[in-house]
Amino acid sequence: MILVALAIAIWLGAWWVNARIAGSPLNRTRWARLAVPAIFGLTLLVVWELLVRGLQVPGVILPPPSAIAARIGASPGILWVDFVQTAVKGALSGYVIGCGTAFLTAIAIDRSPFLQRGLLPVGNFVAALPIIGTAPILVMWFGVDWQSKAAVVVVMVFFPMLVNTVQGLADTTAMQRDLMKTYSAGYWQSLFKLRLPAAMPFIFNGLKISTTLALIGAIVAEFFGSPIQGMGFRISTEVGRLGLDMVWAEIAVAALAGSAFYGAVAAIEKGVTFWHPSQRG
Amino acid sequence: MRTLVPILTVIAAIVAIWYAAAIFMNAQWARDQAARAGTELSVSALVADTWSQDRPRLPAPHQVVAELWDTTVGKKITSKRSLVFHGWITLSATLLGFGIGTGLGILLAVGIVHNRAMDMSVMPWAIASQTIPILAIAPMIIVVLNSVGVQGLLPKAFISAYLSFFPVVVGMVKGLRSPDAMQLDLMRTYSASAGQVFWKLRLPASMPYLFTSLKIGVAASLVGAIVGELPTGAIRGLGARMLSGSYYGQTIQIWSALFAAAIVAAALVGIVGLIQRVTLKRMGMAR
Numbered sequence: 001m002i003l004v005a006l007a008i009a010i011w012l013g014a015w016w017v018n019a020r021i022a023g024s025p026l027n028r029t030r031w032a033r034l035a036v037p038a039i040f041g042l043t044l045l046v047v048w049e050l051l052v053r054g055l056q057v058p059g060v061i062l063p064p065p066s067a068i069a070a071r072i073g074a075s076p077g078i079l080w081v082d083f084v085q086t087a088v089k090g091a092l093s094g095y096v097i098g099c100g101t102a103f104l105t106a107i108a109i110d111r112s113p114f115l116q117r118g119l120l121p122v123g124n125f126v127a128a129l130p131i132i133g134t135a136p137i138l139v140m141w142f143g144v145d146w147q148s149k150a151a152v153v154v155v156m157v158f159f160p161m162l163v164n165t166v167q168g169l170a171d172t173t174a175m176q177r178d179l180m181k182t183y184s185a186g187y188w189q190s191l192f193k194l195r196l197p198a199a200m201p202f203i204f205n206g207l208k209i210s211t212t213l214a215l216i217g218a219i220v221a222e223f224f225g226s227p228i229q230g231m232g233f234r235i236s237t238e239v240g241r242l243g244l245d246m247v248w249a250e251i252a253v254a255a256l257a258g259s260a261f262y263g264a265v266a267a268i269e270k271g272v273t274f275w276h277p278s279q280r281g
Numbered sequence: 282m283r284t285l286v287p288i289l290t291v292i293a294a295i296v297a298i299w300y301a302a303a304i305f306m307n308a309q310w311a312r313d314q315a316a317r318a319g320t321e322l323s324v325s326a327l328v329a330d331t332w333s334q335d336r337p338r339l340p341a342p343h344q345v346v347a348e349l350w351d352t353t354v355g356k357k358i359t360s361k362r363s364l365v366f367h368g369w370i371t372l373s374a375t376l377l378g379f380g381i382g383t384g385l386g387i388l389l390a391v392g393i394v395h396n397r398a399m400d401m402s403v404m405p406w407a408i409a410s411q412t413i414p415i416l417a418i419a420p421m422i423i424v425v426l427n428s429v430g431v432q433g434l435l436p437k438a439f440i441s442a443y444l445s446f447f448p449v450v451v452g453m454v455k456g457l458r459s460p461d462a463m464q465l466d467l468m469r470t471y472s473a474s475a476g477q478v479f480w481k482l483r484l485p486a487s488m489p490y491l492f493t494s495l496k497i498g499v500a501a502s503l504v505g506a507i508v509g510e511l512p513t514g515a516i517r518g519l520g521a522r523m524l525s526g527s528y529y530g531q532t533i534q535i536w537s538a539l540f541a542a543a544i545v546a547a548a549l550v551g552i553v554g555l556i557q558r559v560t561l562k563r564m565g566m567a568r
Contacts, residue, residue: 015398022398033401040402061425118287122295128496129546130504132416133519133539136527141306141338215414223420223511224527235417239424247421255413262412 003054007047014043063245071245072252078234079253085230087257089146090218094153099210102158103203106165111187116166123166127159135221144225152221157210164209168202169195201276204269211261215254299342300332306339307331340533348537361517364541370518371506372545374434378441379502383495385442386449393450394457394483395475407450415444419508437509437518444505445498452494456487485564492557499549507542519545 018036026032045065051057052064059067072079109115135152142148172195180190222232231250238246304327311330315322322330332341340348349364356363389407393400419440426436460482468478510520519542526535 018402019398022401027397027401033405036398036401037403037405041406061428114287115291116287117284118289118291121284121288122291125547128500128550129543130500130507130539132504133507133523133542136523136535137532137539140527140530140532212412212414216416219414219417220508220511223508224524231417236420239420242424244421244425251417251421254417258413259409 001054003050007050007054010050011043011047014039060242060244063248067245068248068252071249075246075249079249081229082231082234082250083253083257085146085227086149086218086222086232087215087254087261090149090221090230091153091214091261093146094150094218095157095210095214097150098154098157098214099161099207101154102161102206103165106162106169107191109166110169110191116170120163120166123159123163127163131156131159132217132220135217136224139221139224145227149218149221149226149230153214153217156213156217160209160213161203161206164202164206165199168199171202172198200269200273201278204265204273207265208262208269211265212258215258215261219254296342299339303337303339303341304328304331307334307337310334310338336530337532340536344533345536345540348533349540352537353541364519364522364537367517367519367522367538368541368545371437371503371510371520371542374437374506374509374518375441375499375502375545375549377434378438378443378505379445379499381438382442382445382502383449383498386446386494386498387453387491389446390450390453390457391479393454395479404454407447410447411451416440416505416508418443419505420511423509437506440509441502441505444501448494448497448501449491452490452497453487456490457483459490460486488560488564489557489566492553492560495553495557496550499553500546503542503546503549 018039021027021032021036049064049066052062109119132152134155138151138155139148142151176194176198177190180194185193219232219235222230223236226233231254234250235247238244238250308327308331311322311327311334314330331337333344334340337344352362352364356365360366389403393404422439422443423436426432426439464482464486465478468482473481506518507520507523510518511524516525519538522538523535526532526538
C-alpha cells in the first residue's frame with residue numbers, strides 16, 4: 001500500500017516539476033525540451049515498478065522494469081543472436097533489396113506518363129492493404145530461414161517506396177525544367193542534376209516509413225515459422241512458456257533497433273537534404 | 282478515362298504476370314506427377330494442369346476467385362468455412378479497436394494542444410513510438426489479457442486501438458494547431474473563450490488532418506486485428522484462416538483469406554474517404 005501511495009506521490013511530483021519547467025521562461029531552451037520528456041519517461045518506469053510491486057502483480061502478467069533490465073543483463077548472447085537473425089539478416093537485407101528495386105522501378109517508369117498514371121493509384125491502393133498477410137505464403141516459398149523474412153520485407157516496403165519516389169521525381173516546377181532545357185541538358189543530365197536531388201525529401205520519406213515496416217515484417221513473418229533463433233520466434237515461444245521478462249527484453253531490443261534504424265536514416269537525410277526548408281533552423 | 286485506361290492496363294499486366302508465374306512455379310509438381318504416371322505432358326496439358334492443381338505453390342487467379350466466391354456466397358454465413366463469418370470476427374475487432382483508439386487519440390490530442398506540460402512530456406514519446414515495431418507486442422497483450430480472464434474480442438481490439446492511436450494523436454495535434462496567428466487573433470478580438478475557440482475554430486480546422494489520419498489508422502487497425510489472431514492459435518478470423526492454411530498447405534485458402542482482407546481494407550479506407558468527402562463538402566472545405 002505504501003508503494004502505491006509512493007507511486008501516486010512520485011507521479012504528482014514529477015508532473016508538478018514538468019508543469020513548472022513548461023510554464024517557466026526556460027521552456028524554449030534545448031535543455032528543457034530534453035529534460036521534460038526524459039522526466040516523464042523515467043516517471044513512467046518508476047511508477048510501473050512501484051505499482052507492480054505494490055499491487056503484487058504476478059510476473060507472468062506484467063514483470064517490473066527491474067526484472068526486464070536484469071533479464072537483458074543476464075542474456076545478452078541470446079538477444080544478440082536474435083537481433084542478428086531478425087534485424088540484420090531479415091529486415092536489413094530485405095530493406096536494401098526492396099527499396100533498391102522500388103527506386104530503380106520508379107526511374108524506369110519515370111519516362112512513361114502512361115505507366116505513372118496507371119501505377120500510382122495501384123501502388124497507393126496496395127500500400128494500404130494488409131500486406132503482412134503474404135507472410136505465410138512467402139515462408140512456404142522461401143523456407144523458414146531469413147530469406148523468407150527478407151522477402152516479406154521486400155514486398156512490404158516496395159510500394160510505399162515506389163509511390164514516394166515517383167511523386168518526388170514529379171516534384172519540379174515547369175520553370176526549373178525549362179531552365180534545364182535552355183541549358184540543352186539531356187534526360188540523364190536533368191535527372192541527375194535537377195530531378196533526383198529535388199526528389200530526395202520524398203525518397204527519404206519513403207525510406208523512413210520503410211524502416212518501421214521492415215522490422216515489423218521481419219518479426220511477424222517469424223510467427224509463421226523460423227529457425228530456433230530470431231526475435232519473433234523468441235517472443236512467440238517465450239509467451240508460450242510465460243517467460244514474460246524475456247518477451248519484454250526482446251521488445252526493448254526491437255524498440256531500440258527500430259529507433260536506431262530510423263535515426264540513422266534521418267541523420268543521412270539531414271546530410272543529403274540540407275537545403276530543404278524542413279531541415280533548416 | 283485518362284486514368285482508367287492506364288490503371289486497367291497495369292492490372293491486366295499484373296494478372297498476366299501472375300498466370301505466367303503460376304505456370305512456372307507449379308510446373309515442377311505437374312512434371313513429377315506425369316513422370317510418376319509414366320506419361321509425357323504436352324505443353325497445353327502442362328499449362329492446364331498448373332492452373333488447376335489442388336495445392337499449387339501459386340494458385341492461378343481464377344482459382345482464388347472461385348474459392349472466394351465459394352466461401353462467401355456459396356456457404357451459409359454461420360458456417361465455420363464461410364469467409365463472411367471469419368471476416369466479420371476480424372472486422373468487429375477492427376472496428377471496436379479503431380473506435381477506442383480514435384476516441385482516446387482525439388482526447389489526448391486535445392489535452393496536448395491545451396496543456397503545455399503535457400505537450401512537452403508526451404509528444405516526443407508519441408512521435409518516437411511510431412518508429413517502434415509495435416506489432417511485436419501483439420502476442421504478449423493477448424496472452425496477458427487471457428491470463429487475467431479477458432478473452433475473445435477485446436484483446437484483439439486493444440491491439441487495433443493501440444495501432445490506430447498514435448497516427449490519430451499526431452495528425453490531430455497537427456490539425457488542432459493548424460489555425461494561424463491571424464485567425465487566433467480574430468477569435469481574441471471577438472473575446473472568445475478557450476472553449477469557443479476550440480469548438481468554432483480549432484476543431485473545424487482540424488478535420489482534413491483528422492480524416493487523413495483516420496485512413497491510416499483504420500488500415501493499421503485491420504492489420505492489428507489480423508496479426509492479433511496469429512500467435513494465439515485462434516480458430517476464427519481472417520488471420521486464423523491464413524495460419525491454418527499455412528499449417529495444412531492449403532495455399533488457395535491463404536490466398537482467398539488474403540484477398541478477403543484486402544477487400545475489407547479497401548472498403549474501410551473507401552468508407553472513411555467517402556465520409557471525408559461528404560463532411561468536407563458540407564463544411565465548404567472540399568478541394
